[in-house]
Amino acid sequence: xxxxxxxxxxxxxxxxxxxxxxxxxxxxxxxxxxxxxxxxxxxxxxxxxxxxxxxxxxxxxxxxxxxxxxxxxxxxxxxxxxxxxxxxxxxxxxxxxxxxxxxxxxxxxxxxxxxxxxxxxxxxxxxxxxxxxxxxxxxxxxxxxxxxxxxxxxxxxxxxxxxxxxxxxxxxxxxxxxxxxxxxxxxxxxxxxxxxxxxxxxxxxxxxxxxxxxxxxxxxxxxxxxxxxxxxxxxxxxxxxxxxxxxxxxxxxxxxxxxxxxxxxxxxxxxxxxxxxxxxxxx
Amino acid sequence: xxxxxxxxxxxxxxxxxxxxxxxxxxxxxxxxxxxxxxxxxxxxxxxxxxxxxxxxxxxxxxxxxxxxxxxxxxxxxxxxxxxxxxxxxxxxxxxxxxxxxxxxxxxxxxxxxxxxxxxxxxxxxxxxxxxxxxxxxxxxxxxxxxxxxxxxxxxxxxxxxxxxxxxxxxxxxxxxxxxxxxxxxxxxxxxxxxxxxxxxxxxxxxxxxxxxxxxxxxxxxxxxxxxxxxxxxxxxxxxxxxxxxxxxxxx
Numbered sequence: 001x002x003x004x005x006x007x008x009x010x011x012x013x014x015x016x017x018x019x020x021x022x023x024x025x026x027x028x029x030x031x032x033x034x035x036x037x038x039x040x041x042x043x044x045x046x047x048x049x050x051x052x053x054x055x056x057x058x059x060x061x062x063x064x065x066x067x068x069x070x071x072x073x074x075x076x077x078x079x080x081x082x083x084x085x086x087x088x089x090x091x092x093x094x095x096x097x098x099x100x101x102x103x104x105x106x107x108x109x110x111x112x113x114x115x116x117x118x119x120x121x122x123x124x125x126x127x128x129x130x131x132x133x134x135x136x137x138x139x140x141x142x143x144x145x146x147x148x149x150x151x152x153x154x155x156x157x158x159x160x161x162x163x164x165x166x167x168x169x170x171x172x173x174x175x176x177x178x179x180x181x182x183x184x185x186x187x188x189x190x191x192x193x194x195x196x197x198x199x200x201x202x203x204x205x206x207x208x209x210x211x212x213x214x215x216x217x218x219x220x221x222x223x224x225x226x227x228x229x230x231x232x233x234x235x236x237x238x239x240x241x242x243x244x245x246x247x248x249x250x251x252x253x254x255x256x257x258x259x260x261x262x263x264x265x266x267x268x269x270x271x272x273x274x275x276x277x278x279x280x281x282x283x
Numbered sequence: 284x285x286x287x288x289x290x291x292x293x294x295x296x297x298x299x300x301x302x303x304x305x306x307x308x309x310x311x312x313x314x315x316x317x318x319x320x321x322x323x324x325x326x327x328x329x330x331x332x333x334x335x336x337x338x339x340x341x342x343x344x345x346x347x348x349x350x351x352x353x354x355x356x357x358x359x360x361x362x363x364x365x366x367x368x369x370x371x372x373x374x375x376x377x378x379x380x381x382x383x384x385x386x387x388x389x390x391x392x393x394x395x396x397x398x399x400x401x402x403x404x405x406x407x408x409x410x411x412x413x414x415x416x417x418x419x420x421x422x423x424x425x426x427x428x429x430x431x432x433x434x435x436x437x438x439x440x441x442x443x444x445x446x447x448x449x450x451x452x453x454x455x456x457x458x459x460x461x462x463x464x465x466x467x468x469x470x471x472x473x474x475x476x477x478x479x480x481x482x483x484x485x486x487x488x489x490x491x492x493x494x495x496x497x498x499x500x501x502x503x504x505x506x507x508x509x510x511x512x513x514x515x516x517x518x519x520x521x522x523x524x525x526x527x528x529x530x531x532x533x534x
Contacts, residue, residue: 094341095341164374165378165381167339167378168374168440169390170367171334171371171372172367173366173367173368173371173394173447174364174390174391
C-alpha cells in the first residue's frame, strides 16, 4: 500500500476510535460520579427502611417498592397489548389503508413527549376514570408510553421470522394460529422480550408520566392496593433535588445509583434472556 | 392406472396477472409426475394449487377444479387445513424449523393431536427411516435440525411430511439447493416413496425428470403444452416446443 493511502487509512481508524471513546466518556462519567458519591449511602438500612424526617433521614424502601410495582404494572399492561397488536398487524391484518394509518399512529405515538403522556394519564385515568393518583393510574400511563416501542420491536421480530417456516407449518396442515403459536412466536420471542424489556426499563426511569398520576413525595408506608399513591425512585430524585431542602447529598446520589442499578439490571436480564434462548434453539 | 388427482380447466391469477391457463392434467396414483418448463412457466404455481398453498399469497384467485379422489378441493366445504394434511409439500429450500430433529418430525403429529411420547417416538423413527435419514441422525435426535447438511435437511423435511401420513407429496425443485451426492440420495428416496405415495415434482433438471418420473407435463407461459409418459415425452414428443425445450434449444 502506498504511504499516502496507509496514512489516510490510519487517520480514519484513529478518528473513529476517538469518536467511540468520546461516546463512552459521558456514560463512564455518570456511572463513576454516582458510584463515587452514592456508594456511602448504600447501607442495609437505606435500602430496607422507609424515609424519616421528610426524606432527610432513613431509607428509600417505599420508593424502590413503588418503582418495582409501577414496572410490574407496566409489563402487565403493555406486554400483552403490544405483542397482541404486533401479531395482529403482522400476521392477520392485510396491507391496506387502515393498517397503514394504525402503523403511522404508532410511530407518532413513539415520538410524543413523556410529559404529554403524564397529562393524558392525569386526564383519562386519574380524573375521568376516577382511579385517582394511584399505582394503577401510573402503571396504565407508563404502559401506554411503552406500548409503541413494544409494538414496533415485536413487529420487527415477527417480520424477521422467515416465511419459509410459516409455509412449512401451513403445508403440514397446521392452522394459522397453530403456526403462530408454535413456530412464529418461539422464533420471535427472544427479540420481542429484549425489545420489551428495553422499553419498560426506559419507562421505569421516567418522571413526568408518574408525577401527575401516581407518585408522591413522601409516603413512609408501603402501598396496600393498586389504588394507593406510591413513592417512586425517579420522582423521589426529582423531589430531593428540587423540592425538599436539607437532604444530604449522599442520600440523593444513593437513590440515583439504585435507580440506575434497577434499570441496568433489567437491561442485563434482556440480554441474558436473548442469549439463552438463542443458544437453546441452536443446540 | 388410477387418477389420484386431476385438474380441470385450472386457471390461477395473481391479482391481474394470469399465471395458469385452463390446465387439464391427471396425476396417477403411486407414480411420480414431473412438471418441467422454463422459469416462470407456471409449474410451481400449478404445484401450489394442488394443496391450496397459493392462498397463502394475498391476491391469488383460482378458476376451474382440482380433484382429489374425485372431489373438488376448491369446494367451499373443504377445509384447506385438512386438505394439506393429505397433500403435503416439500419446498425448494430446505426449511427445517429451528428446533430439534425429533421436534421437527413430531411437529405435524403433535398439531394433529398426538401427545403420547411413545407414539411420537414411533412415528419419528418410522418417518426418518422412510426418508432414509434414520441411520445418520439416530444419535442426535435431540440436537438442532439446523446443524444438518442441506441434503440431510431436505430429507428431514420429507420425513416431517411423511409423519402426517399424507397421500400425495408435492415437491418444488427439492434438489435445486443440493450437491450431486445428496441429489442422488434424494432421487433414490423418491423412487422408494412412490410405492406408498403419489408424488408430483417440479424440476428444472431434465435428467432428473427423466430419472425419477413416470409421467411428465411440460409447461410454457402458463399453459400445459404436453403431457405423457416420461418415456414418450423424452423420446418422441408430439409438440415441437417440447422437443425444443428438452433438447435445450430454449429455456
